[in-house]
Amino acid sequence: MIALGLEGSANKLGVGIISHPSPSKPPLILANLRHTYNSPPGEGFLPKDTAKHHRAWVVRLVKQAIRQAGVKVEDISCICYTKGPGMGAPLQSVAIAARTLALLWGKELIGVNHCIGHIEMGRAITHAPNPIVLYVSGGNTQVIAYSHRRYRIFGEALDLAVGNCLDRFARTLMIPNNPAPGYNIEQLAKKGKHLIDLPYAVKGMDASFSGILAAADILAAQISEDLDDAKRLKAEDGELVTKADLCFSLQETVFAMLVEITERAMAHVGSREVLIVGGVGCNERLQEMMALMAKDRGGSVFATDERFCIDNGIMIAHAGLLAYETGIKMPLENSTCTQRYRTDEVFVAWRDQDTASS
């Protein structure tokens, strides 16, 4: 079976086409296209402008994907779209596109939970059978374990998502948003060498990032080049603290928190595998830290590259098709979208009751 997936819960519009040849064979990626809306440095993307971007691009991207995949419209079994969570206006614009295609071509519709899309795609790509999942992006921070047909949230961010914390700090430092603010922070952090004290806020398996962002913003104001050297923030060795030092310190602190809550979940359920998904999951320092932790516990870490970590249409097609294959149907009148949609609300009909694979 073949599915077309549409993703547009944030500033990326993704269109993917996937084929599930048979239950015993791995899925085939026929097309995976993306177009990103970038706001200027110092600004975030606003829902209205993002929705406008998605509307402007969706037809072009769908056409291009079908051409690239070399499939005929008749071959497609269902249209999958992101039901939530995400930003209201962009979600709606893509849901409308999905409904239009379904009516136009006479296809079934499947609404997909964005987080489940990330998890299922990560599992398919890495072949990690039953990992603890760390889902980290601009909108979500969750530690997830599968049990009894649900992806259960063991820990999560209590306020900001970690990606949002990084993105907003990039704005504070006026770091460009292209290709992605987090990517630019990561490159800058590689040049940092001083660890500056920031708050560390882990409570059990949950974490909080707003206090850290506030503290980092205050520090950023203290390294401004407009200040006299005498007034600028200095490290313990007397050197001036740089933007790179702050990016480095922020990453070291927030990633340590993420690894810690993941480790706690692993210890709790007795798992030795971790899968990192979501846009922040591209960060190689986070992957490295997670690998060190997993190795310490005699386990391993699974991660994907930016094609799958960053929001994309293929994951929506894949997760939607998994649901479709179990016989799930979504009548047109139910094809809504929602800004809040918890990962554990989804009944995972396509996996076994227990922790076994597939």
Added chain:
Amino acid sequence: MATVETLYLPHYPSYPIYISLFKNVSNAKFLRQQLLEANAAFEYAFLDGTMILSPRHLHAATFRALNDSVYNRLKSRNIHSELVFSLSPNNNIADAYRRFGIQDSTTSLLAIKIPLSNPEITAESVSKHLGDAVEGESVAFGEEALKGVTDVKALRKGVILGMMALKGT
């Protein structure tokens, strides 16, 4: 000759600790004077026995003094003064000596010697020196012997070790 108990802390098997308990001591003033004069022959921790709750209490202070000595982070002059200091819940060394150290009026005396790596000091030599120097009745150190000695009201069981352990942190 005085009765000397040789203690080895489980994780410090190469550091013997010599402990002697005396009752009805009559020359506390003289002994204290030797400490004040830093008489090298009197390198002991002299404690007022009424302030020691149990062997465990003493052992905990000894552990801390020895461990800090091995890590080279003593806060006072030497391991013997550190032992007295370890007993105290606060960071004031003079106060520790006033509360836990020997007083002129002390009649129940605990003498502790930690030779660290000095092989010349043995249970024998300590026994002989204390037997000559302390005017009092030497008794075997232990739970029973302390029972009649400790001023329980001055101390609070179950809390004291924790407060000692966390002092200065």
Added chain:
Amino acid sequence: MSTAPPTIGATTPLPLPSPFTHSPLTLLTQGAEALVFRTTLLNAATPVALKYRPPKPYRHPLLDKRLTRARLLAEARVLVKCAREGVQVPEVVAVGVEEGWVALGWVEGGTVRGVLDGYTPSHPPSHPPGEQKDGQREEVLMGLMGRVGRAVGRMHEVGVCHGDLTTSNLMVRRKEGEKAQEHFETGGGHHTAGLEGLDGEIVLIDFGLATQSIQDEDRAVDLYVLERAFAATHPVAEPLFREVLRAYGESYKGAKVVLRRLEDVRMRGRKRSMLG
């Protein structure tokens, strides 16, 4: 630290700080943060629980030191505070602040989890000969639950919230001279729990996530976590937990408000409490 994880129960030399480097210690548990060993410290006859927080290789060394130190001290201070206020907790025997360890007084006895594990499966209704004894057992168990409720209440009253209040972190202290009971061993499915050893005092352990707090929310979450732990341990533990809450409600001024707050927490289906 990059070797395979140590085996629980094994007596192996591990990369521990001095003076434990060369002593073979028995590993009891390995949590996410700490390893707990059984050893001795002050004399060869008295065991202690040595809780060691090893450095985390993934953390920046400065951050690692700062965190380990702060957490170790927070835990030890909470324990001393509890002890001072008469809450039954393990005694802090010694700390190695820079080295990341704390030695705690050994609590002889078993966990409430062990008691619950050995509870109902052995008493199917179709077993008349046991009936009278069952009634007596029930009473003793209810007594135990009441003591659990009061112990938790007392801890909350003095301004401490546990943060990880599971049935494994509640111990029943064995009385001196009493023999170890089989049902005290955790983890096994023992079906022959007797009455012996159920009348000991409740001791709260593992304050690694504890906070000094008098917030109703924190207290209610403690109770909710415990409720989930009861439910996860045994499906028919509910009447037992009701007794815990009853005793808790009477244990201090303010407990009733916390019980009302517990209902809110339940309604919310507290996502962060995936205890089991």
